[in-house]
Amino acid sequence: MYFKQRTHTCGELREENIGQEVVLNGWVDTRRDLGGVIFIEMRDRYGVTQIVFEPHFNEAAHHEGKVLRGEFVVSVEGIVRKRPEGTENDRLPTGTIDVLVNKVIILNQAKTPPFAIQDDIDVHEDLRLKYRYLDLRRPKMQQALMLRHKMYQIARKYFDSKDFIEVETPVLMKSTPEGARDFLVPSRMHKGKFYALPQSPQQYKQILMVSGLDRYFQVVKCFRDEDLRADRQPEFTQIDVEMSFVDQEQIFEVVEGLMVEYFKEVWNKELVTPLPRLTYDAAMEKYGSDKPDLRVGLEMKLLNHVFENSTFRVFQDSIAKGGAISGLVAPGCGDYTRNQLDVLTDFIKKLGAGGLIWIRVKEEGLESPTMKFLTPEEQANLTAELGAKPGDLLLILTGAKWKTLSLMGMLRLEMARRLDLIKPDAEPKLLWVTDFPSFEWDEETKRFYAMHHPFTSPRLEDVEFMDTDLSKVKARAYDLVLNGSEVAGGSIRIHDSALQNKMFKALGYTPEDAQEKFGFLMNAFQYGAPPHGGIAFGFDRLAMIFAGEQSIRDVIAFPKTASGISLMDECPSPVSDDQLKELHIRLRG
RNA sequence: GGGGUCGUAGCUCAGCUGGUUAGAGCGUCUGCCUGUCACGCAGAAGGUCGCGAGUUCAAAUCCCGUCGGCCCCGCCA
Secondary structure, eight states, rough: OOOOOOSOTTTTTEEEEEEOOEEEEEEEEEEEEEESSEEEEEEEEEEEEEEOOTTTTOOOHHHHTTTTOTTTTEEEEEEEEEEEETTTOOSSTTEEEEEEEEEEEEEEOOOSSSOOOTTEEEEOOHHHHHTTHHHHHHHHHHHHHHHHHHHHHHHHHHHTTTOOOOOOOOOSOOOOSSOOOOHHHHHHSSSTTTOOSSSHHHHHHHHHHHTTTEEEEEEEEEOSOOOBBTTTTTTTEEEEEEEESSOOOHHHHHHHHHHHHHHHHOOOOOSSSSEEEEEEHHHHHHSSSSSSOOOOOOOOOETTTTTOOOOHHHHHHHHHHTOEEEEEEEEOOOOOOHHHHHHHHHHHHTTTOSOEEEEEEHHHHEEGGGGGGHHHHHHHHHHHHHHHOTEEEEEEESSSSHHHHHHHHHHHHHHHHHHOOOTSSOOEEEEEEEEEBSEEEEEETTEEEEEETTTTOGGGGHHHHHHHHHHBBBEEEEEEOOOOEEEEEEEEEEOHHHHHHHHHHHTTOOHOOOOHHHHHHHHHHHOOOOOOEEEEEEEEHHHHHTTOOOOOOSSSSOOOOOOOTTTTTTTSSOOOOHHHHTOOOOOOO
């Protein structure tokens, strides 16, 4: 089909183009047929331009214009004309002109789309995902993808300017049963053997440091076969970074530099550095989360010392077992009804709490079923410690330390939602969370696991505890947290074989286990591994927050649903027996 | 694995204490309309009430199961 190349995009024409003969190619956005004159808005990635069919100007074109429908692909030739006085559209950058059509070629017809191709449509997401190619025509989605593109380019330019080199690492690699579940890829040529898709290029980037690449980064897809969330997809993009001969401080400096760029280029905001830092312990104690949202002012308080000598059985038990008593003031919620408090109690119980202690603060004192268990002195200390005022509601959770703090953190966010404390236009809050524990106790298997990964260096002053009390060992690990989301995480790695062996031993690996699982990394480290460390950005999350979206699906071109399927191409899908046979696989059941 | 919520026209929803022919707005189609921009006016078409089984004289409505979307907990080195 013959058609002329466009002379302009649909977002380009202005008053200075008046009088020019132009060619536009694009999609029919909206159609307003007034019987005589027909107005059509034409859309492409760059914008929208109104084209006009007038019978007196060109009868044949007008006749052709009659049959155009939404989403038809057209090429039009015409003359740019100033819109008559009073008919300008100030919502369009092209709104002072329109194009009087001389000729229209229908490049393709289109079925009526199942939903309108425009922003702010009210349509279920599953429909958008099934027809993702139409969804992505919406200006908002195109802007999201363009923002994402801009953010890739900023990162690449930034890291390049800092002497980092981008290296691609394998997508087919060895499965490591540590951490998240691997996606497995069966080998045809090696019966019974499997590749795994990388959860992250962790081991490869460390080997690149051994190889002397010094500074590496990569925009890289990673895969984790775990359940999804609004901010979690089974395949996602990291900006992966590793540096040699550095400590935490140099990594922070590099990362903060990139964040300054992002704040400036995306939000036009000046980010003040160095960023605030919070230790893991402090974050848990005050915010009940290792990714605290500091836009919410509410702070939790540890109350163990207030109830040290309490006769209240619940508090006694907690303290005796080394647990936590955590309190939170819900300002102005002192008028919560019994019913509202029951709803709140139910909310936190469903998350795993044993119960919720609530106390209404009145002018005349504290009001709660729990009060009969507390001495007047304890009541006074409680009020003072929390800084509670009449009209407030006090919430207290108690039990095993980390679980209780974490539950209180969820309650804190719930109260923030109820009190509407997170305004969309609130100043973004970016901070480092540092000094994560090296080890995490797992109740189910009754053993310690690496909280980050087994190559994370403990703080050197904590190495002595590796033989005595693993719960005391803190790691040289850090997360970057933006508005309550973990947007990057990393650590200084172990580069010393002796320390690495000590770590494997602490995690319960025999030397044979370690060799079997991580042998290639261990071997590499015997040939001169420099001190090194790094970080990886969760790029989708970062893009989501910078785009002001609530779901990473809105900044990913072709995302999966919460159950991990693609509604558009309907994967995962069954495969033929022949395919399975070739891979030496027989399905069970 | 668990909890919550939703599923009715192409879309967004109402109807749900069982009872006539399941409605509305938008969209689509047809006709009229020469400056619209949410064009307007008139008319029409459009339904496996997610699916299955059950209770009942009778089920969109009640019960059970199942599938799917979204959110959360667990999980995510």
